[in-house]
Amino acid sequence: MDRLARTDTRYLKLFTEEHSLLQQESKLVDEYKLKESKERDLFFFLSTALRDAQEKERIRVERTKYLQLGLSILCTSLGILSAWLLSYLRNANIREILNYDKVEFENMKKILAYMEQDQANVRQNLNSGIDSLENKLQNQKELITQLVLAQSKDIKENNILMSENILYPTLAFGVIILGSILFNK
Numbered sequence: 520m521d522r523l524a525r526t527d528t529r530y531l532k533l534f535t536e537e538h539s540l541l542q543q544e545s546k547l548v549d550e551y552k553l554k555e556s557k558e559r560d561l562f563f564f565l566s567t568a569l570r571d572a573q574e575k576e577r578i579r580v581e582r583t584k585y586l587q588l589g590l591s592i593l594c595t596s597l598g599i600l601s602a603w604l605l606s607y608l609r610n611a612n613i614r615e616i617l618n619y620d621k622v623e624f625e626n627m628k629k630i631l632a633y634m635e636q637d638q639a640n641v642r643q644n645l646n647s648g649i650d651s652l653e654n655k656l657q658n659q660k661e662l663i664t665q666l667v668l669a670q671s672k673d674i675k676e677n678n679i680l681m682s683e684n685i686l687y688p689t690l691a692f693g694v695i696i697l698g699s700i701l702f703n704k
Contacts (some may be wrong), residue, residue: 645700652696 649696649700
């Protein structure tokens, strides 16, 4: 434009174009500044929102950390408490069983003592029965011997036969009783 004369027809056209280009440039610069200002504002809002989000995340992590710590302490306490309670209940069952066994043992001791006493009484009765039976056998022997001596030979033979009939069943009965007593001891 500086090289053209002002009288040239192209001068006006170029000047108008330059003027419109300068206006467009001014608009574009204003628009650029406006958009740059908006970008700065938006970037400021973005950085503020990002900082807020990071702060919220940090608070959430902090809260979650304390919540996890509290819950783990609570769960551990519940586990320990439940283990103690379960152990206490098991031990209570064992104590109950042991007490029941103790009572049963005492009852068994009483029953055994009673049985021993009964067995001692039975032995004593059997021994006295055996002694009386032996005495009766001895008396019968003596009676038979006296009868044998007193009577004659014929009568003696009849008496011997009779005494054998009495003696053998009595002796057999005595031997059976003695055998049962000896085997039961």
